[in-house]
Amino acid sequence: MRNIVAISLFCLLSFTIYAQNNIYKTIKLGSRQIGVMDTIIFDEKYSYDAFDYKGGKPYFIKIWHPTESTNESNYIRIEDLYGFKENQKLKTLQDSLKSIYKSLFIRDYLTENLESGHQNNFGKHSLEEVFNFIGKLKTRSTPSILNNKSNLPVIIYYNGSQGHPFENFVLAEYLASRNIIFLSASLELPYEKVPFGLLPYERHHSGEYEESLKTIIKFAQSITNSSDIFFIGHSMGAQMGLRALGQDSIIKGMVSLETTLEFKKDNESIKEMWPELYKKIINEKTDYPFPILFCAATGDKEPFFFLDKVKSSQTTFISTKTDFEHNAYLSLFYLRYFLDSAVPQTDKKIIFDRLLLYQKHLSIIYEFFSSIIKNKNVSQLESKIVR
Secondary structure (H helix, E strand, C coil): CCCEEEEEECCCCCCCCCCCCCHHHHCCCCCCEEEEEEEEEEEEEEEEEECCEEEEEEEEEEEEEEECCCCHHHCCEHHHHHCCCCCHHHHHHHHHHHHHHHHHHHHHHHCECCCCCCECCCCCCCHHHHHHHHHCCECCEEECCCCCCECCCEEEEECCCCCCCCCCHHHHHHHHCCCCEEEEECCCCCECCECCCCCCHHHCCCCHHHHHHHHHHHHHHHCECCCCEEEEEECHHHHHHHHHCCCCCCEEEEEEECCCHHHCCCHHHHHHHCHHHHHHHHHCCCEEEEEEEEEECCCCCCCCCCHHHCEEEEEEEEEECCCCCHHHHCHHHHHHHHCCCCCCCCCHHHHHHHHHHHHHHHHHHHHHHHHHHCCCCHHHHHHHCCC
């Protein structure tokens, strides 16, 4: 039976804002220490011929996992998240990706002032300098190899179009510190003379991204004996989950972080702009045999238009009452808040207000997956949310 639960998320907490606060004073991690590792897998179904490499399509994967006690001095920094497992044949490609990720971070998280809507003025500091300052901030993860096949649940994360695979590293740490493995992959690769995030024209409608996600799912199965494999997607990543996971017997639950369709009210425009999703949900009435948690800042308690037609074992809708930007679902959105007050920022209170809501989303996401793991009714989430 399909059970729709519409939930509103309210911000009822207040904190004193300090100039040199730390995200981990607001986001409370679990009891386990967190390890992070990089690996590479190659998909021989698809060729990749660019940036001095020719061969099977590579996926650069990061894995956050519970580990033994670690030393704070070993915590990796934000700048380390831009790194990959070294491979000399892929060095030009990896360097290109690092450069792309840097430019996207500056564009998406530094350029705009949330209060004025104009370009940020960081005083005497350039955008690049601020980017470098942020790079020195520490995470709570230490380099650690996952040597043996685990018995823990695994979550696969798919970033939005032109996003960063590590864009939700705090979510990864939050879940890994609670005994859930979290992995993300660079499913978007650069192609010469093609805008980043897009495939070459002849491969654009080939289903390649959907098949690539299924390859990552198989990899997730290879690192655990657990049958609890989950999916989280943001924006286009969430759409890709809906495009790829219909009738899927492996995925046990999915979280969608704002597909962007939640704000559309015209079926014809959805059909024109997102034909793959329209076909899946409306024409084919695709069945998703697992619970889905949809999150979007629609500001009301009603199920999300169009997505209320998704056919799943249970659908839960989470909405925020107050403003919550599209990228506020992502850890990277908050990092500049934690710079020293010597870097002037007139919109810091806005960022912190969103951080309180982000914290609540992390808690809800964990409760959602935890309920599935424990074979509890996911609708119990409703009683756990402060209205």
